[in-house]
Amino acid sequence: MSSERSSFTGKVGFVLAAAGSAVGLGNIWRFPYLAAKYGGGIFLLAYVILSVTFGFSLMVAEIAIGRKTQLSAIGAFRALDRRFAFVGPLASIVPIIILPYYSVIGGWVMKYISGFALGQTQRMADSGYFNAYIGKIGEPILWFVLFIVITTVVVFFGVEKGIEKVSKIMMPILILLILGIVIYTVCTMEGAWKGVIYYIKPDLSHFSLMTVVAAMGQLFYSMSLAMGIMITFGSYTKKEISIEQSTHQIEIFDTGIAFLAGLMIIPAVFAFSGGDQSALGQGPGLMFVTLPKIFHSMPGGTVIGITFFVMVFFAALTSAISLMETVVSIFMDRLHLGRRACCLLVLGISLLLGLLSTLGYSAWSEVKLLGMQFLDLFDFISNSVLMPIIALLTCIFVGYFLKPGTLIEEVELSGTFRGKHLFSVMIRFVAPVFILLILLSSVLNAFNIIQI
Ligand code: PHE
Numbered sequence: 225m226s227s228e229r230s231s232f233t234g235k236v237g238f239v240l241a242a243a244g245s246a247v248g249l250g251n252i253w254r255f256p257y258l259a260a261k262y263g264g265g266i267f268l269l270a271y272v273i274l275s276v277t278f279g280f281s282l283m284v285a286e287i288a289i290g291r292k293t294q295l296s297a298i299g300a301f302r303a304l305d306r307r308f309a310f311v312g313p314l315a316s317i318v319p320i321i322i323l324p325y326y327s328v329i330g331g332w333v334m335k336y337i338s339g340f341a342l343g344q345t346q347r348m349a350d351s352g353y354f355n356a357y358i359g360k361i362g363e364p365i366l367w368f369v370l371f372i373v374i375t376t377v378v379v380f381f382g383v384e385k386g387i388e389k390v391s392k393i394m395m396p397i398l399i400l401l402i403l404g405i406v407i408y409t410v411c412t413m414e415g416a417w418k419g420v421i422y423y424i425k426p427d428l429s430h431f432s433l434m435t436v437v438a439a440m441g442q443l444f445y446s447m448s449l450a451m452g453i454m455i456t457f458g459s460y461t462k463k464e465i466s467i468e469q470s471t472h473q474i475e476i477f478d479t480g481i482a483f484l485a486g487l488m489i490i491p492a493v494f495a496f497s498g499g500d501q502s503a504l505g506q507g508p509g510l511m512f513v514t515l516p517k518i519f520h521s522m523p524g525g526t527v528i529g530i531t532f533f534v535m536v537f538f539a540a541l542t543s544a545i546s547l548m549e550t551v552v553s554i555f556m557d558r559l560h561l562g563r564r565a566c567c568l569l570v571l572g573i574s575l576l577l578g579l580l581s582t583l584g585y586s587a588w589s590e591v592k593l594l595g596m597q598f599l600d601l602f603d604f605i606s607n608s609v610l611m612p613i614i615a616l617l618t619c620i621f622v623g624y625f626l627k628p629g630t631l632i633e634e635v636e637l638s639g640t641f642r643g644k645h646l647f648s649v650m651i652r653f654v655a656p657v658f659i660l661l662i663l664l665s666s667v668l669n670a671f672n673i674i675q676i
Contacts, residue, residue, distance in 0.1 A: 235465045239473050242448075242457050244388060246478045247395070248543030249329055250446040252536055255482035256489040257510035262438045263430030264422040264490065268483070270439040275479055278658070279443045280643065281650035282615055283454055283471045285622050288631040290458020291467070297452025298557060300459070301621070308621045315614045316554045318451035321606045323547045323570070324578035325599050327375065330540045331367030331582075332358070332512060333533055340519070340529035349520035354512045358585040365582050372574050375544045379552060380567040384545055391538045398535035401528070402484045409492045409518060419494030423486055433676040437666045440659070441607035447478055448543075450611035450618070453550055466638045485511075492518050508599065577602070594670045604670065612663040616656055623652035 232238040259267045293300040298312035335357065339348050347353060358364055378387055409416050444450045461467070490504075492514050497503035506513065515532070519525035548570060555566040584591065584598030593601050622628060628648035635641040668674045 232460050232462070232465075235470060238457070238461050238465060239470050239477075240392065241388070242454070242470070242474050243477045244391060244395075244542045245453060245457070245546035246446060246448050246474060246543075247481050247539055249326060249333075249536075249540045250442070250543070251478065251482040252485045252539065253329060253508070253511050254445065255442060256486040257507055258438045258442055259423065259486045260490050260493060260504045260510060261507065262435045263427070263432070265424050265426040266428065266431045267435050267439055268423065268486070269426045270436050271442065271482075272479065274436075274439055274443050275447075275475055277646065277650055278440075278655050279447055279449065280471060280475060281647050281655060282449050282618065283447060283474070284467055284635060284643075284647055285618060285631055285651060286449065286452075286454035287458035287461065287467050287471065288634040289622075290455035291461050291463070292458075292631070292634045294459050296456040296459060296553065296557075298554060300455050305621065305625055308617070308625065311614060311617045311621065312452065314610070314617075315450065315452035315455075316550070318606050318610050318614070319453070319547045319550045320570075320573065321577070321602050321610070322445075322451075323544065323551060324372070324574040324576075325581045325602045326540070326544055326547060327372040327574060328364070328368045328578050328581045328599060329508075330371035330375075330537070330544060331364060331369075333537050333540055334371055335363070335367045336512065336516070337530060337533040337537060339516075340526055340533065343526060345516065345520050345526045345529060348516035351513065353516070354509045358509070358582075359589070361583070361586045364586070365579065368578050368582055369575065371540075371544070372571065372578060375541065375548050376567055376571045378541075378545055379548045380564055382563075384549070387538075387545065388542060391542045394535050394538040397531075398539060399481065399484070401532050401535060402481075402488050405488045405518060405528075405532075406484065406491075408522060409488070409495065413492065413495035413521075415498060416491035416495040418499055419491030420487070422494065422499065423490040433665055434669075437608065437662050437669075437676070440662050441611065441666075444611040444615065445607050446482060447475070448546070450614040451550070453546065456550065456553075463637050467635045468641055468643060489514050595672075596670075604666075608666040608670075609663070612659050612666075616659045616663065619651050619656045619659070623648075623656065628652065 232241060289300050289304070290296070293303045295303055297315045301312040302309035336348070378384055410420060448454060489511055493503050493510070496514065496517050516529065519529040522528060551570045552563065552566045555561065555569060556563060559566070561569070581599040581602060589597065591598075594604070596604060622631060628651055632641055632644045632647065635644070641647070665674065665676050669676045
């Protein structure tokens with residue numbers, strides 16, 4: 225079996241591939257709107273603390289499980305302990321839920337590329353533009369379908385390598401662009417500095433339990449944890465590669481880009497709205513409402529707008545490809561169907577679920593489950609329910625059944641594991657208790673049993 229597995233050529237290959245999957249809409253679209261909504265600096269602080277303790281430990285655990293078993297999530301848990309075999313299939317539900325709504329947002333990105341290309345910068349900078357757009361029935365569906373079809377074509381014909389090459393060139397350009405936009409807003413826009421302070425300085429009065437709930441869900445999402453993806457990546461990794469060092473690098477890269485995206489968007493929100501709470505709390509539309517305003521106010525904003533959204537498109541596409549690849553390979557293993565048949569099956573499911581998400585903003589905007597529209601509901605089920613459950617089960621399994629020592633040994637195949645004490649304390653004690661609390665409070669909150 226292991227001789228058939230492809231493996232990354234080296235450490236750089238592994239870190240880049242994992243970073244390519246990790247960096248996507250989660251960093252650029254999701255992180256800034258959560259940070260704006262849930263307290264700015266205090267959210268950022270909670271996120272960073274969670275990332276270096278809990279995120280680190282979980283990522284090391286997943287990569288080490290994959291490398292040890294040389295299997296993807298479904299096989300890996302079964303191979304290590306039959307009683308935990310169910311965790312694999314459970315983890316594989318997550319990408320099935322995320323891929324469709326991820327593609328809906330990918331569609332929004334494509335619409336914005338076309339909007340700038342058609343010279344509609346001024347119209348797009350209008351405050352009502354975004355909501356009017358997602359409130360339409362036809363167009364958002366078309367863009368969503370286009371995005372998921374492009375993703376399927378790439379996976380169907382197996383041309384991911386080409387796309388990854390392109391996106392490796394795009395990533396540094398994207399970072400430079402974000403930096404440029406940050407400098408532009410902070411230096412030229414009145415009121416932006418207040419936003420920088422809101423974003424960077426932790427203010428306890430903005431803290432609520434939701435700050436931690438949101439930060440934790442975001443951590444799973446952004447680092448592609450708790451859905452088996454890092455287990456698969458681990459299974460492709462050679463024994464001489466340092467899991468600890470690679471994890472740190474992925475973490476720094478992923479969090480760094482999210483941080484910059486927040487710095488690009490939040491100060492601009494302040495500049496345009498004077499720090500009005502409703503502007504900060506607007507949720508998924510934040511990036512799409514704020515960025516066109518910045519581009520409209522900039523010299524050469526139209527060209528910058530096109531370039532920016534094209535880069536975001538590639539970041540989103542590589543993540544969508546890795547989501548789809550995961551689902552397709554699960555279906556291939558389970559259903560014993562060919563790769564292409566599975567691609568079409570995944571496309572069909574995604575079209576159906578994604579359609580719900582787009583219509584949730586238009587024709588079915590009155591339909592609410594647990595007070596949420598479909599897109600928010602899918603996001604909630606995956607990030608606030610399923611992923612915490614999978615992370616909890618992973619911690620209990622590694623902490624009390626497999627034992628942390630087994631994975632520490634795996635990590636130490638390539639040298640000392642400096643964070644091993646942190647790792648075992650996190651996995652055994654801190655993380656399980658913490659995740660359980662978060663899970664309970666977010667679910668009780670959704671059912672309106674408690675208010676957090
Ligand atoms: N981590 C990706 C992002 O931040 C989303 C993703 C999750 C991609 C899981 C692949 C797998 O956008």
